[in-house]
Amino acid sequence: MGASLDSRTFPVNDKETIKELWANAVTESRYEDGTYYSGVVGMLGNKIDWRDIKLADESAARSYIEEHSDKWSGAMAVSFIARKPPTAADKITADSCRQLATKAELERQKLVLEAIKGIKVNDFVTCKGEGACKSRIATKFIHSTLCPFCRASFIGFRLQSKLTKLNEEIIRLNKKAQELSEGAETLGGWVVGGICPS
Numbered sequence: 001m002g003a004s005l006d007s008r009t010f011p012v013n014d015k016e017t018i019k020e021l022w023a024n025a026v027t028e029s030r031y032e033d034g035t036y037y038s039g040v041v042g043m044l045g046n047k048i049d050w051r052d053i054k055l056a057d058e059s060a061a062r063s064y065i066e067e068h069s070d071k072w073s074g075a076m077a078v079s080f081i082a083r084k085p086p087t088a089a090d091k092i093t094a095d096s097c098r099q100l101a102t103k104a105e106l107e108r109q110k111l112v113l114e115a116i117k118g119i120k121v122n123d124f125v126t127c128k129g130e131g132a133c134k135s136r137i138a139t140k141f142i143h144s145t146l147c148p149f150c151r152a153s154f155i156g157f158r159l160q161s162k163l164t165k166l167n168e169e170i171i172r173l174n175k176k177a178q179e180l181s182e183g184a185e186t187l188g189g190w191v192v193g194g195i196c197p198s
C-alpha cells in the first residue's frame with residue numbers, strides 16, 4: 001500500500017468558501033475514484049487542519065503539506081502569498097529611496113572618517129568613559145571609532161546617536177526600496193491536501 005500527496009489550490013481567503021469547495025472536491029473524488037485506497041483527495045475527508053502561515057508561493061505550500069502530513073492525518077490547509085508586480089511609480093519611488101540611502105551612507109562614512117582622523121591627531125589616546133578599559137593606546141593602532149580592546153566608543157554621545165540615526169535611516173530606506181521593487185503582497189490563497197493512501 002502506497003501513499004501520495006494530492007491537493008487542491010483555492011485562490012481565495014475565505015474559510016467558509018474553502019470548506020465548501022473542499023467538501024465538494026472530496027465528494028466528487030469519492031464518486032469518481034471510489035473510497036477504497038484511491039490515492040486522491042477523496043481519502044482525506046472534510047475535516048481541515050488550518051495552518052495560516054503565508055508561505056512564499058503555492059508550491060511551497062504543497063511541499064509543507066507533504067512534509068507535515070502523515071498517511072492517515074487527513075486534510076491540511078496552508079496559506080500562501082502572492083505579489084502584485086510593482087507599478088512604474090513604485091519603481092521610481094524605490095530608486096529615490098536607494099539614492100537617499102546612498103546619500104545617508106556617504107554622510108555616515110564622512111562623519112566616521114572625520115572622527116577617526118580627529119582621534120589620530122594625537123599619537124596616543126586614553127580609553128575612558130563608563131565601563132571603558134582605561135588603556136593608553138597608540139593611535140596608529142586605531143582603525144575605527146571603537147577601542148580595539150574593550151570596544152568602548154571614542155566618540156561622544158551626540159555623534160554616536162547621530163550615526164545610529166543614520167544607520168537606521170539607511171536600513172529603513174533600503175528595506176522600503178526592496179519592498180517596492182518586490183511588489184505588494186497579496187494573499188494568494190490556500191492549498192488544501194494531504195497524503196492519500198493508495
Ligand SMILES: [Zn+2]
Nearest residue numbers: 127133147150
Ligand atoms: Zn578600551
